[in-house]
Amino acid sequence: MSAPGPAEQVIHHWILTVQRVNGQLETFDGLTPDRPGITRQSVYYEALRLVAERMGVSATATIHFSLGSNKL
Numbered sequence: 001m002s003a004p005g006p007a008e009q010v011i012h013h014w015i016l017t018v019q020r021v022n023g024q025l026e027t028f029d030g031l032t033p034d035r036p037g038i039t040r041q042s043v044y045y046e047a048l049r050l051v052a053e054r055m056g057v058s059a060t061a062t063i064h065f066s067l068g069s070n071k072l
Helices: 040-055
Strands: 011-019 025-033 061-069
Touching: 011 040, 025 040, 040 061
Parallel strands: none
Antiparallel strands: 011 025, 011 061
């Protein structure tokens, strides 16, 4: 029996669809590495902040949020 290798880092893939004030929908995605204390909620707020920054807005309406393992 061989010794186990180093632990593989878990990477999460998120998808966030938001709606602008004018009704336009936009979908974004990204990767977030697993880290101590991470929660589904913390990834959502991190993604929401990043998306708002990319869009140049202070607020959006969330239409859809999905989070899952990036590994198939």
